[in-house]
Amino acid sequence: MSQTATAQKIVLQKPNFEAQLLVVDDDLMVLEVLVDYLKSFGFTNITAVSESKKALKMIQDPNTHYDLILSDWEMPEVSGLVILQSVRKSDSKAQTRFIIVTSQQSMERFKISRAAHWHVNAYIVKPFRATVLKEKIWQVMNWSGLENEKKAK
């Protein structure tokens, strides 16, 4: 954790539990668990969407704002990559932190490189426990307070 911080020479910030989060996954079972995880961390502004098409519209809407987007990769109609691309292309949201949630199988080399090209901030491979997600989020948001956490895995 601290290693990343020093490498980027960024001072860790206090976590912002009011941050606007967007979660996209077509599997309702997964979506529910992700929301539960996020709630357990203390977040209060969570938007959960199971239709990626709808998520795309929300992102393209200039009146919305998100601090962090968690999105599945393989989804019908609009894939995680398309969502990532539209975030990076948007003027207002280009800096939004983006975590891709994926299953092992879809972590193919070319997909990783494509996602890297569009500056994905982190991957997380299903299945994972809450602490793993929390670590990732704290990492990409440059938040402090993880060192004191129990590092369970």
Add this chain to the structure above:
Amino acid sequence: MSNGAKKVLEQTISNVVPASSNKWNNRILVVEDEPGIASSYKDILEANSNVIPMIRSSRGSPQPLVAQHQVISFKVTVCSNALEGLTEAKKAFEQGQPYALGFFDVKLGEGMDGIELVKEIQKFDPEIYAVFVTAYNDRSIESIHKLLGEDKANRWDYLNKPFYEGEIYQKARNFVSLWNLQKEAVEKNKHITNLQKKLFDSEKLTAVSAVARGVTHEFGNILLSIMGRADMSRNQSQDQMNQAMEKILEACNRATDILDKFKSLSEPSGVESKKEMVSINKIIDDAIDLLEHRSKVSNIKICKIKNDSVMANVHATPILQVVVNLSINAMHAMPGSGQIDYSLTSSGEDFEIVIRDYGTGIPENLMLKVLEPFFTTKGKQGTGLGLSICKEIVEIEHEGKFTLRNHSVKGLEVVISIPKNLKG
């Protein structure tokens, strides 16, 4: 043997002899109690001369038996009585040096006659050819046939004494060649069967790996759900934990269901499966379920046009593989998005599955070609065996009909028609 057959045989002989001469079995057994005749066999058959024996044809002029430059020499072993002959044949067979042909005198003094001897030899070496040689009509052809049986009918011939040199040589050539050709054919067939099985398995693997992606994705989701529920319900009230347990069990059921379907798809073909009465509706549903993830990601709409309830006696796994394979093909035909229509109808003795896609169909001039093994339009992606194996499963394993046709409006229709109550 008809003249036509003889000609074919002769041509085949000249093709085959040089290629496999190192493995060529030229051993001939002679069982003959008259020493004079016995030695003349040796003279005729072991002579490595360039004298070309003539066929004594009943009509027309004599013709050279085979190409002039080809003379086969034989290794002849002579036995003077039945017991000696039997012992020699047995010893040779057990040493892996069986005789291709035997000349048997019918009258052999005491004990067995030539025909009874051959019957004994055929018990351990069913492949040996026998030519019976006799001075008298001691036994009628019918009685020989009766004694040796229907299945050996093409394994023997007979000659009357006195015989011409050419006749002996001709019989020796033809039968020895036949023995070797058949051996070769059997070996080739074995090889082909092995290769077919390998290809079949690899094709199945293609279907399995196509489905595996979806299964992996599903399992990731399911495990996340289980893990998350358990993780979140720790230190919670009894009520909340109970709720979480319910959700976890639900997820476990979903996983078990997927695993069952996946297992049935990947069942090895080596296990001879029995035909069983199964619901064809369920097979189609299973195939659709297995590909659910894939069709979702590829934006393929699944439609069931007709769904008659059908129970049939089939090999369930191969039929599932056929439906999965054809569905994957249909998806390949519609990159981006599309629709697959499934129809299951029952008509009299048969049921019919129609799988239709909304792709570009197959150009009429390729319609037959796509059913040939190794024909593929998918480059390295495909082995070119999918359709030919589907056809084989339907037509050979199930005595059904497998047809491709372009739909009058758009796309390809695959029609599978199979008898419902097939035995075996």
